[in-house]
Amino acid sequence: MSQPPTKRAVSALLASRCPHCSSVARVRTRKHVTFTVDELYFQCSNLWCGCSWKSQLSVLHIISPSATPREGLDIPVTPHAPRPVPANDPGVAIPPAANDEAVSDTA
């Protein structure tokens, strides 16, 4: 059974680079603003730099639609993702079964 990620592992996933010295920067605080926007407060790991800043993390588009979509939340679906097409869609051509030739019309 897998262990839940440690706080340090989660922090490593949210690492970035300092805009001034390019050292690794870690998220120190995170504020949930809306369903699609979080604010992240970064701190540079370079003691001689000492820079800290606020960044924004937002949902740009949906790659795979949710099975439980939130009502009223309209996030565009990425134009590059293939859209699922219902099997009974009249616009979908149904290919003949691979064994159609084996069936005889003797009935």
Ligand SMILES: [Zn+2]
């Ligand atoms: Zn820095």
